[in-house]
Structures are given as structure tokens and as C-alpha cells.
Amino acid sequence: MIKLLLLLLTALVVCAGETSSPDQLTCPLCHGDGLCHATGCDKGSRLCSGDCLKKEVGPWIKMDVPGHNTSELWRKFSWKSADGSGHWTAFNQQHIGQVVRLVDGEYKNLGICPLCKGTTRIECPACKGDGKCPVCHGKKALVQGTDMFTISDIKGRSLTLIPLTLIGDSVEGLRIPDLQKVTIPLAAVTPTSADTLRKAIGPKG
Numbered sequence: 001m002i003k004l005l006l007l008l009l010t011a012l013v014v015c016a017g018e019t020s021s022p023d024q025l026t027c028p029l030c031h032g033d034g035l036c037h038a039t040g041c042d043k044g045s046r047l048c049s050g051d052c053l054k055k056e057v058g059p060w061i062k063m064d065v066p067g068h069n070t071s072e073l074w075r076k077f078s079w080k081s082a083d084g085s086g087h088w089t090a091f092n093q094q095h096i097g098q099v100v101r102l103v104d105g106e107y108k109n110l111g112i113c114p115l116c117k118g119t120t121r122i123e124c125p126a127c128k129g130d131g132k133c134p135v136c137h138g139k140k141a142l143v144q145g146t147d148m149f150t151i152s153d154i155k156g157r158s159l160t161l162i163p164l165t166l167i168g169d170s171v172e173g174l175r176i177p178d179l180q181k182v183t184i185p186l187a188a189v190t191p192t193s194a195d196t197l198r199k200a201i202g203p204k205g
């Protein structure tokens with residue numbers, strides 16, 4: 001009798017485990033650390049994509065320049081003019097954040113970079129600057145009914161997704177767990193599921 005009871009208890013625990021697992025899921029993008037892992041993102045910012053001088057992008061070399069300390073670091077730009085003669089110019093690290101570009105056949109300093117305002121860093125487009133995972137927004141897990149929604153189509157097949165936007169009569173979202181972008185026509189899902197999706201996106205959609 002005790003053995004049977006134990007078996008029953010084990011079965012109940014296993015069942016509980018199985019039914020509760022889809023309710024919450026470790027975020028498939030950040031794998032549960034809640035951070036943005038977009039290329040180059042460091043706490044929400046990344047290196048400017050413009051052609052401003054950056055200390056991270058070299059080579060920065062030491063040069064003998066009259067009136068300057070020999071410990072200063074310079075970036076050297078060389079070019080050839082139409083007659084084949086060689087030219088060069090160099091800027092030290094005081095010019096970091098300024099745009100140096102080939103203009104009318106020669107390298108010129110065009111001043112403070114308009115993209116990064118001279119900081120050499122811009123907001124990470126993936127996390128919009130907060131450094132948090134763009135899928136779970138730092139929550140580390142996705143909760144059924146709040147972040148992700150399991151819906152059924154009219155043929156009875158089910159799909160779990162993170163709804164993002166309503167475009168016409170379709171909902172665009174990310175499929176769980178591979179985060180592929182999917183477009184679900186509301187007419188293809190059950191009325192209850194269509195309702196769920198509309199509510200999930202909210203009146204702004």
C-alpha cells in the first residue's frame with residue numbers, strides 16, 4: 001500500500017513538472033542571463049559605425065612630430081594625388097571622435113562625428129541602449145500569458161510565440177523556441193487565439 005502511494009506521489013510530481021514547464025521558459029535568446037548579446041554591445045552601447053577616429057581602431061603609432069611628446073599616439077593616413085605623388089597626414093588621440101575622411105582626393109578632418117557626437121559609441125540597436133536582452137527585457141524567463149502565448153490554428157495545431165505587432169489582419173511575432181519571425185493571419189487561428197493575440201499586442205497595435 002505504501003509502495004503504491006509512493007508510486008502515485010511520484011506520478012503526481014512528474015505530472016506537475018510536465019504541465020508547469022511550458023508556463024515558464026528560460027529565455028531562448030539570452031539563455032537566462034537577461035543581457036543583450038548583440039555583436040559589439042557593451043552595457044547597451046557599441047562602437048560608432050561612422051568613420052570617426054577611435055582608440056579601438058588602429059593602427060595607432062608613435063611618431064616624431066615637432067612640438068609633440070614622443071609618447072603621443074597617431075593615426076597616419078596616406079594617399080596619392082593624380083600626378084602619382086605621395087602624401088600623408090596624421091592625427092593624435094586628441095582627435096578621437098572626429099571624422100577623418102578622403103575628400104577631393106585627400107584625407108581631411110571634418111570635425112566631431114555627427115553619429116556619436118564625438119563619444120565613439122552609439123546606442124546598441126538591439127537593446128536600444130539599456131543593455132538588456134531584447135526578448136525577455138532582462139526578466140531572464142518568458143511567462144505564458146504575459147510574454148509568450150500558445151495559440152491554436154483552426155486545424156488544431158498549436159504554436160507558442162511572442163507577439164510583436166499587428167500588421168493588417170496578421171500578427172507578427174517570434175516563434176518559441178527558435179525565435180524565427182512568423183506572421184500569423186488572425187483568420188487562420190481559432191477565435192479564442194485571435195482574441196488572445198489582439199489582447200497581447202494591446203490597443204497600440
Ligand SMILES: [Zn+2]
Nearest residue numbers: 027030133136
Ligand atoms: Zn532574454
Ligand SMILES: [Zn+2]
Nearest residue numbers: 048052113116
Ligand atoms: Zn562616431
Ligand SMILES: [Zn+2]
Nearest residue numbers: 036041124127
Ligand atoms: Zn545591446
